[in-house]
Amino acid sequence: MTQDAKSPSVSPIEVSFPLRRALYTTLHIHLTFLATTTMVFLTTTSTGESKGVTRPMGSFVYAMPNRLHHGDTLATSMYTTPNTIDYARRTAQALARRMNMPVYVGCSIDLSGQVAEEETAGLAQIINTILAKWEEVKGKKEAQS
Numbered sequence: 001m002t003q004d005a006k007s008p009s010v011s012p013i014e015v016s017f018p019l020r021r022a023l024y025t026t027l028h029i030h031l032t033f034l035a036t037t038t039m040v041f042l043t044t045t046s047t048g049e050s051k052g053v054t055r056p057m058g059s060f061v062y063a064m065p066n067r068l069h070h071g072d073t074l075a076t077s078m079y080t081t082p083n084t085i086d087y088a089r090r091t092a093q094a095l096a097r098r099m100n101m102p103v104y105v106g107c108s109i110d111l112s113g114q115v116a117e118e119e120t121a122g123l124a125q126i127i128n129t130i131l132a133k134w135e136e137v138k139g140k141k142e143a144q145s
Helices: 085-099 116-144
Strands: 013-018 025-033 038-046 059-065 073-079 103-108
Touching (some): 013 116, 038 085, 073 085, 085 103
Parallel strands (some): 038 103
Antiparallel strands (some): 025 038, 059 103
């Protein structure tokens, strides 16, 4: 059986870690790296939440690199929730620019009570973690071929 360009190149990856500047908040990332695009889903949990608590879906954004103006990205909000749309859009645009491929980002991160510095540090931590996993997957694929 051969893989075509539309089939997943790897199985989904799930990563969880505490946010550095947001005490008692754990970030959960679900990644799927496909041949032509990447799908990312982000959510948070806080210490003290009961295990049965689920967050609403949040925002869903599609971003792709602009082939005419390098360093720029095009983004479309497919589903919006006011408190998550900005973070979803910034994450999608940063990943599309750095990975040079289309990215879908679903975001239900709860940043209530966070100041701007904590949000920015969290975004940098998310981007760096995703890019490290992407490089790891790319390295494995190149070693196999």
